[in-house]
Amino acid sequence: MNSGTSKIGEIASCKLVRLPKISDPRGNLTYVEGNDHVPFEIQRVYYLYDVPVGAERGGHAHKELHQVIIAMSGSFDVVLDDGQTKQRYHLDRPYRGLYVCPMIWRELDNFSTGSVCMVLASERYDEGDYYRDYEEYVRDRDAAL
């Protein structure tokens, strides 16, 4: 996958990506290779699990981080917000990922019981890369574009 001329901070740059799926009567297999199926080198993987029904996660943006979000099991929604437009994605297949470019606010909700949300990230954890204040995010995002 190639992010091409897409810009950071724009919802149009965020896309669903279809991951390879090796179908087999013994069970299906999906794999992800950095700089191929996702448009960055993968430096970190983390996952959300045991999320109570009704809980919300996210509620932040990242300055530099690229991510791909995958529903490994069950389903949940990701709402992307660039300060002007909001788009809701329902993720419910382990061979489908949502690429989120830097400078996009995201909220995750509507988790099904037993769902697992895996995130592939382009950088190691750095709290300094977060916007946790929406107004600050919108101000900086508008200034940057």
Ligand code: TYD
């Ligand atoms: P946060 O990114 O706010 O979670 P979410 O977006 O899923 O709601 O992170 C929650 C806590 O976990 C916060 O204290 C930071 C910590 N954390 C790490 O230590 N390492 C990580 O890789 C991540 C993603 C979070």
